[in-house]
Amino acid sequence: MFEIFRTVVMRDLVLALRRRADLMTVLFFFVIVVSLFPLAIGPEMSTLRMIAPGVVWVAALLASMLALERLFAADYADGTLEQMLLTPQPLALLVLGKIAAHWLVTGLPLVLISPLLGLQYGLSGETLLVLLFSLLLGTPALSLIGAIGAALTLGLRGGGVLVSLLVLPLTIPVLIFGSGSVEATASGMGGEGHLYLLGAILVMSLVLAPLAAATALRISNE
Amino acid sequence: MLEVRNLECVRGDRRLFRELNFTLREGELLHLHGHNGSGKTTLLRAVSGLLLPSAGEILWRGKDIRELREEFSAELIFIGHKRAIKDDLSAVENLRVACTLDGVRISEEQAWKALERIGLYGFEDLPSRVLSQGQKRRVGLARLLLNRAPLWVLDEPFNALDKAAVGLLQGVIREHVANAGVVLLTTHQEVSLTQGAVHSLQLGSGELGHV
Numbered sequence: 001m002f003e004i005f006r007t008v009v010m011r012d013l014v015l016a017l018r019r020r021a022d023l024m025t026v027l028f029f030f031v032i033v034v035s036l037f038p039l040a041i042g043p044e045m046s047t048l049r050m051i052a053p054g055v056v057w058v059a060a061l062l063a064s065m066l067a068l069e070r071l072f073a074a075d076y077a078d079g080t081l082e083q084m085l086l087t088p089q090p091l092a093l094l095v096l097g098k099i100a101a102h103w104l105v106t107g108l109p110l111v112l113i114s115p116l117l118g119l120q121y122g123l124s125g126e127t128l129l130v131l132l133f134s135l136l137l138g139t140p141a142l143s144l145i146g147a148i149g150a151a152l153t154l155g156l157r158g159g160g161v162l163v164s165l166l167v168l169p170l171t172i173p174v175l176i177f178g179s180g181s182v183e184a185t186a187s188g189m190g191g192e193g194h195l196y197l198l199g200a201i202l203v204m205s206l207v208l209a210p211l212a213a214a215t216a217l218r219i220s221n222e
Numbered sequence: 223m224l225e226v227r228n229l230e231c232v233r234g235d236r237r238l239f240r241e242l243n244f245t246l247r248e249g250e251l252l253h254l255h256g257h258n259g260s261g262k263t264t265l266l267r268a269v270s271g272l273l274l275p276s277a278g279e280i281l282w283r284g285k286d287i288r289e290l291r292e293e294f295s296a297e298l299i300f301i302g303h304k305r306a307i308k309d310d311l312s313a314v315e316n317l318r319v320a321c322t323l324d325g326v327r328i329s330e331e332q333a334w335k336a337l338e339r340i341g342l343y344g345f346e347d348l349p350s351r352v353l354s355q356g357q358k359r360r361v362g363l364a365r366l367l368l369n370r371a372p373l374w375v376l377d378e379p380f381n382a383l384d385k386a387a388v389g390l391l392q393g394v395i396r397e398h399v400a401n402a403g404v405v406l407l408t409t410h411q412e413v414s415l416t417q418g419a420v421h422s423l424q425l426g427s428g429e430l431g432h433v
Contacts, residue, residue, distance in 0.1 A: 007322045011311075018310040018349075079304025086270060087323040088296035094323070222273050 004089050008097030009104075015074075016105040022070065026106045027113065030063040034117045045122045052121035053131065053182035057175055060110055060135060061142065065167065067106040068146040069160040071098065072217070076154050085221055091214040099147050099210065107139035123186065130185040130195070137198040138178040144202075144209035145170050151216035174201055223247055223404055224269070224373060229278035231264045238264050239425055242278070246421075248372075248402040251395070253409070253422045260426025262408040263303065266377050269406060270300040282373070296325055299365060300375045305358050309351040313337055313361045316350060317368070326369050336367040341387060355382040366394055374398060376407040 016023055037055050038048055075081035075098075084094050114135050115128040123131065149167035153159040181194030223246060230240040238261030246252055254262045267273040269280055271287050271294060280287050287294045307316045314333050321328045328336075337346045340360045350358060359382045366374065374395070380388050388411070395405055 004323065007319060011308075011315075011319050014315070015308060015310050077304075078308065079302060079306035080308060082272065082302060082304060083300070083306045083320065084323065085272060086295050086298060086300050088292045088325045089323060090292065 001093065005093055005097045005100075008094050009101045012098055012101030013104065016101065023105050023109070026063050026067045027109050029066055030059050030110050031113065031117065033059040033062065035120060038120050048121045049123065049186065052118060052123055053179040053186070055121075056114060056117065056131060056135075057138075057179040057182075060114075060139060060178075061168070061171060061175055063110060064107060064139060064142040064146060065164045067102070068143075068150045068163050068167070071102050071143075071147060071150045072154050073150075073159075076221075081217065082221060085218060091217065092210040095147065095151075095213045095217065096210040099143050099213075102147075103140050103143040107143055111135040111139055123182075127182060127186045130191045131182045134178045134181045134191070134195060134198060137195065137202050138174050141174050141198070141202045141205045142171055144205040145174070147213040148209055148216055151213040151220060154217070154220040174198065177201070223283055224406070225281040225284075226269065227279050227281065229265075229268065229280065230276050231261060231268055231273070232276045233261075233264060240277070244421070244423060246404050246406070247419075248404065249399055250419045250421060251399050251405040251407070253407060253420060254425060255422055256408075256425030262425055263377055265425065266300070266375050266406065266408065267302070270298060270375050271295070272300075297371050298373045298375065299324075299369055299371045300377075301362060301365075301379055302377045305362050307350050307358055307361050310349060312347050312349055313342055313353070313364075314346045316361055317364050320365055321368055324365070324369055324371075328368055332368060333364075336364045337361070339367060340364045341390065356384055356387065359383055360387060363391060363394075366398070372403050374403060374405045374407070376405065378409055379407060380409050380411050 034056055037051065041047060041051070072081060075084070085091060087094070111132060115132050118128045118131050146163070146167045149163045149170075153162045153166065156162060177194045177198045181191030181198065183191075184194060185191040225245045227243055229242040231238045242265070244252065254265065256262050264273065268275045269287075271280075271291075282290060282294050282297070306320070307313075308319075311319070314330070314337065317333045317337065318328065318330070321333070334346055337343070340363060342357060342360055342364070345353060345357060350361060353361070363379065376395075379391060383391065395407075399405055
């Protein structure tokens with residue numbers, strides 16, 4: 001069971017590394033969007049500090065939407081997805097493997113670079129740490145929830161925009177608790193409560209999203 | 223082993239076929255005939271479980287394939303129009319990933335041997351991107367040499383293959399049928415399969431051939 005999971009993750013990681021340009025686009029999108037705000041709003045530190053959690057989180061959300069389209073599209077186009085549906089392995093496990101690899105190459109770099117971007121907004125050390133931690137809990141949840149939308153819109157024309165329309169409303173709780181945790185820490189209230197809820201969302205989506213995405217894949221492959 | 227009862231498939235608004243019945247036993251091959259758009263691929267996809275037929279049932283060893291699910295998948299190899307190989311992986315990598323997902327453990331050596339037998343000697347390590355259409359097709363077909371699944375569903379397996387490869391594949395199919403395997407295939411080419419029982423079924427002409 002674990003070997004199958006590992007095979008899928010490794011396969012997708014190798015594929016991603018051989019197409020590095022694709023990875024960079026998501027990361028650069030995130031970096032540029034976050035960096036545009038200080039340029040546009042001006043160097044007023046108190047304003048920047050106030051908007052920082054929201055800006056970083058919205059940018060992370062949009063960046064992960066941007067990456068979603070590619071989650072199943074390539075495998076669908078060349079027929080390997082079809083073969084995955086016909087393997088004797090539980091499809092949800094294969095889907096989970098694909099999501100894990102997808103998060104490792106698109107979500108994790110974004111999490112790791114976020115403290116650096118937070119510096120532009122004059123966030124304190126503790127706040128930066130909470131920002132990093134909230135993204136670490138939140139971005140996998142975004143990938144998991146997004147996978148359902150990506151699976152449902154597979155093979156449709158204009159699927160990219162449709163995914164965003166479908167998935168964005170579902171990700172609102174992640175956004176609220178994610179940016180909420182950073183805000184609460186910055187204002188000295190402590191963000192633990194928000195982080196716990198974010199963790200709960202992650203666990204729930206970890207259990208349910210692969211099953212839902214697997215069913216969606218079967219439907220869109222008919 | 224494989225039994226299709228009163229099968230009906232509809233694509234869009236068009237009914238492709240209805241009340242289709244046939245049974246295949248061990249060591250039998252069914253060659254599907256029919257003009258373009260007569261529903262050959264649809265039938266193959268339905269038999270593989272990729273597509274839900276609008277009526278009728280498909281039984282494998284007496285049980286509905288929808289209930290068997292993964293148990294049925296373990297006994298099936300489906301080779302469709304899409305080549306199902308990754309351009310950025312080499313032939314060996316493609317084959318090993320496909321076999322692991324099929325639940326077949328193969329060593330690196332077995333993968334190389336299978337590729338050599340299918341005529342890809344010297345191309346095993348190249349990214350599949352640089353292979354020709356026929357060579358890519360061969361990478362996909364190499365699975366047939368390593369997987370012991372009894373039911374083969376092959377959609378136009380001879381496409382893009384050269385003469386030597388066609389002969390080779392015919393041999394592989396013949397061997398499989400002789401070993402009590404079951405094969406369901408479509409091809410516009412004349413296939414000479416001497417051993418085992420060969421049935422043919424004509425789709426889309428209104429009259430249904432019976433096996």
